Amino acid sequence: MSQEVRKQKPQSLWNHFADLNAVPRPSKKEERVRAFMVDFGKSLNLEVMEDAIGNVIIRKPATSGMEDRKSIIMQSHLDMVHQKNNDTDFDFLTQGIEMLVDSDIIKANGTTLGADNGIGVAAIMAVLSSTDIAHPAIEALFTIDEETGMTGAKELDKNILTSSILLNLDTEEDDEIDIGCAGGVDVTATKTYDQKSLSDDYISKKITVKGLNGGHSGMDIIKGLGNANKMMTRLLDAMMRKVDIQLQSFQGGSLRNAIPREAAVVVSFHKSELETILKSYNSCKDAIHDEYKNLEKNLDITIQDTTNTKAISGSDTKHLVYALLGIHNGVYRMSPDINGLVETSNNLARVELKEGNLQIACLTRSSVDSSKVDLAMSITAVMKLANMDTKLSGDYPGWQPNANSVMLDIAKAKYTELFQHEPKVEACHAGLECGLLGERYPNLDMISFGPNIRGAHSPDEHVEIKSVQKFWKFLLELLKEIPKS
Known part of the structure; x- marks a missing residue:
């Protein structure tokens, strides 16, 4: 089933998503996906670290010509919500997600898809594994247990990251840039x-x-x-x-x-x-x-x-x-x-x-x-x-909007240039990890964005292929616009 997913564009992102979805990754039982991510980083000869709670950090140097830009954190969570239809025979602890391509959407066969937040994870993996994408120095942060406690963000080592900009890739509307969220x-x-x-x-x-x-x-x-x-x-x-x-x-x-x-x-x-x-x-x-x-x-x-x-x-x-x-x-x-x-x-x-x-x-x-x-x-x-x-x-805690965000101004201008209309600037009622990450690192300039994901946390979850392409284009262009140090 995943072979049809792997044929979609951008192929690098979808290949990484298919690889990720082959690994069982329930909240609080992320041992296998953590090991998968560590092996992935090491296979690229990149610096890989795990903090005490189990978050995985992969560092990649800036590409040629981008060395003078501020370094950034790209962040998504590794775990996914496990829900299935009552008549679906599926074991989330041992099986990989069975994916289907249906016209312009990708969905799962009677279960949650894991696009939340697997698309964000796959996008970061695609940037890390690339040889032709321009980007500043990156600290890729893959957190654990977002869905059932935000444990990874809560317990993140306060001294492990050095960047001042964070791109969270866990939003589910492709015409939005989020700058705030609810606590819980x-x-x-x-x-x-x-x-x-x-x-x-x-x-x-x-x-x-x-x-x-x-x-x-x-x-x-x-x-x-x-x-x-x-x-x-x-x-x-x-x-x-x-x-x-x-x-x-x-x-x-x-x-x-x-x-x-x-x-x-x-x-x-x-x-x-x-x-x-x-x-x-x-x-x-x-x-x-x-x-x-x-x-x-x-x-x-x-x-x-x-x-x-x-x-x-x-x-x-x-x-x-x-x-x-x-x-x-x-x-x-x-x-x-x-x-x-x-x-x-x-x-x-x-x-x-x-x-x-x-x-x-x-x-x-x-x-x-x-x-x-x-x-x-x-x-x-x-x-x-x-x-x-x-x-x-x-x-x-919630994530309080920052009206003086430099990254928000950059993202709004780039989005408008690319798509010929202004993005919505929103606070959402979901529990993004940005509030907790902001507590650990108070000076972070943070924004959140992502593709259209529908039915998250239910077996109807699906992601729009064209929307992922739009999200990917925006992300790559935004990486070029990171301000100088």
């Missing part, structure tokens, strides 16, 4: 419930919500897409208002930075209440389908018989459902300063109730730290009222 914090709740065996007077049903679009919990949160955990909670609430129900299990969502596409519960109730349960379920199901008919065309909600095992009590079920109803999901506040920018949001990313053990995982994002704390504490309060243990972790 993980909100987690846990609780252990007593379980009891169900009597023969009870029956159990498995309810499944699937077929949702999913997507990036930052960039796509403004779209109002369906959240499988929230939909499931509505179904449970509709039944609970009529009948005493007991939960056996709840499994919804996976990663904090992915809008949950699927959820499944096993719910139990007295057999005499079956008709009432089905009536409430169908009424709520129809309402959800009607509300999302134009957004979630593949939404599938089903109910089927299953076996009785053990369940938590009706009272505990109520408190859990009430808590899930109360947790805010989606946009919380739009920016009053930047038109169309989501300032603050929350993703109810994962709900797992298994054998009485509950975990709820959220990712709260904001470009304003005080607003991030406000929403995180509101969510925490709901969890505490349900007597859950709560924890805030993984806090990382």
